[in-house]
Amino acid sequence: MNSRLSSRVININDLRRIAHRRLPPVVFDYLDGGADGEVTLRENCRVFEDVRFRPRQAVSIAECSLQTRVLNFNLSFPAILAPVGYSRMMHPGGEVAASAAAGSAGIAYILSTISGHKLEDVRAASTGPVWYQLYLVGGRAVAEAALERARRCGFSALVVTIDTPVAGMRERDLRNGMKQLLGGSLFAKLPYLHYFLTHPRWLAAFLVDGGMPALENVVVPGSGPMPLLDVGSALARAVVTWEDLRWLREIWPGPIIVKGVLTGDDARRAVDEGAAAIVVSNHGGRQLDSVSSSLRALPEVVAAVNNQVEVLMDGGVRRGGDIVKALCLGAGAVLIGRAYAYGLSAAGQAGVAPPSER
Numbered sequence: 001m002n003s004r005l006s007s008r009v010i011n012i013n014d015l016r017r018i019a020h021r022r023l024p025p026v027v028f029d030y031l032d033g034g035a036d037g038e039v040t041l042r043e044n045c046r047v048f049e050d051v052r053f054r055p056r057q058a059v060s061i062a063e064c065s066l067q068t069r070v071l072n073f074n075l076s077f078p079a080i081l082a083p084v085g086y087s088r089m090m091h092p093g094g095e096v097a098a099s100a101a102a103g104s105a106g107i108a109y110i111l112s113t114i115s116g117h118k119l120e121d122v123r124a125a126s127t128g129p130v131w132y133q134l135y136l137v138g139g140r141a142v143a144e145a146a147l148e149r150a151r152r153c154g155f156s157a158l159v160v161t162i163d164t165p166v167a168g169m170r171e172r173d174l175r176n177g178m179k180q181l182l183g184g185s186l187f188a189k190l191p192y193l194h195y196f197l198t199h200p201r202w203l204a205a206f207l208v209d210g211g212m213p214a215l216e217n218v219v220v221p222g223s224g225p226m227p228l229l230d231v232g233s234a235l236a237r238a239v240v241t242w243e244d245l246r247w248l249r250e251i252w253p254g255p256i257i258v259k260g261v262l263t264g265d266d267a268r269r270a271v272d273e274g275a276a277a278i279v280v281s282n283h284g285g286r287q288l289d290s291v292s293s294s295l296r297a298l299p300e301v302v303a304a305v306n307n308q309v310e311v312l313m314d315g316g317v318r319r320g321g322d323i324v325k326a327l328c329l330g331a332g333a334v335l336i337g338r339a340y341a342y343g344l345s346a347a348g349q350a351g352v353a354p355p356s357e358r
């Protein structure tokens with residue numbers, strides 16, 4: 001299986017193609033798609049093509065190290081796996097498999113609040129740094145309980161996502177009946193059930209894994225882990241504000257990373273509110289469409305922050321060369337989202353791991 005995968009996969013687009021074949025359309029489009037006309041989604045990738053290298057030649061570099069440090073954590077190369085919700089729908093290994101692959105590659109993994117695996121299991125799977133990404137689904141008391149668990153089992157940084165005041169208008173999800181499939185009656189689901197029947201391998205793995213996972217880290221007092229069905233409406237009420245950041249600084253002892261900044265003004269505000277790092281991000285083009293690509297927004301944020309905190313970026317990174325371009329424009333490291341999620345969907349942990357480990 002592993003050597004077969006290696007021979008078929010040269011780049012991330014190859015993993016995307018395998019994921020497309022393996023996943024039912026409703027799951028693939030959830031992963032692959034963006035908001036509205038997907039202008040920002042396309043632009044995130046395309047803009048890397050506009051950046052040209054200006055190499056200096058005739059120098060000999062005997063040993064080339066890609067190692068770096070982000071927030072005092074050593075990374076074997078300047079990339080971090082971004083929080084990707086519903087990963088367990090893409091492959092039963094889900095967040096545990098992704099975290100294990102990140103650890104064996106020597107990089108950090110960020111666990112989304114929207115996780116089907118318990119945060120303790122995700123932490124235990126990796127030998128590297130694991131950070132927790134927070135949405136305020138379920139309210140502050142639910143978040144406090146999750147953060148206490150995260151702190152106790154060794155999550156070493158908190159990532160607060162600020163670009164989801166409302167759910168992005170994902171047209172592919174509407175077309176594929178995501179709402180009906182997650183919460184509708186059997187009758188409402190009927191027009192969409194063929195997606196699963198035509199993907200029997202995915203369906204079998206999903207059923208053996210226990211079907212629709214609950215949110216193991218969003219534990220509502222008195223009723224247990226939040227069912228996936230309630231997440232949409234809970235997210236719609238989960239806006240994070242700068243006041244929440246002040247409260248989070250009181251209850252979270254480690255560094256806080258603010259994710260979803262696109263302007264110098266918001267970057268300065270995040271610094272004033274005590275952020276240790278900022279992620280320049282438009283949520284992979286999944287939230288407000290027609291905002292700037294992350295790479296274009298990066299220099300403004302880097303200038304505004306003026307070396308006071310670390311600046312990371314995500315959005316559109318599909319190649320090593322893209323990482324170099326982001327670093328040249330001022331990022332300390334990049335987060336990657338879809339690039340590894342395609343691999344997870346295609347082949348679980350082996351699809352996320354670097355080719356040398358397959």
Ligand SMILES: Cc1cc2nc3c(=O)[nH]c(=O)nc-3n(C[C@H](O)[C@H](O)[C@H](O)COP(=O)(O)O)c2cc1C
Pocket residue numbers: 030031032044082083084085086112113114133161259281282283284285286314315316317335336337338339341
């Ligand atoms: C399927 C999917 C689910 C995501 N879920 C979350 C999430 O739960 N929390 C979050 O902060 N960002 C989430 N993101 C955004 C990513 O963390 C990241 O910002 C984005 O994927 C970067 O763009 P890229 O996919 O082009 O690398 C998600 C992205 C995708 C593709």
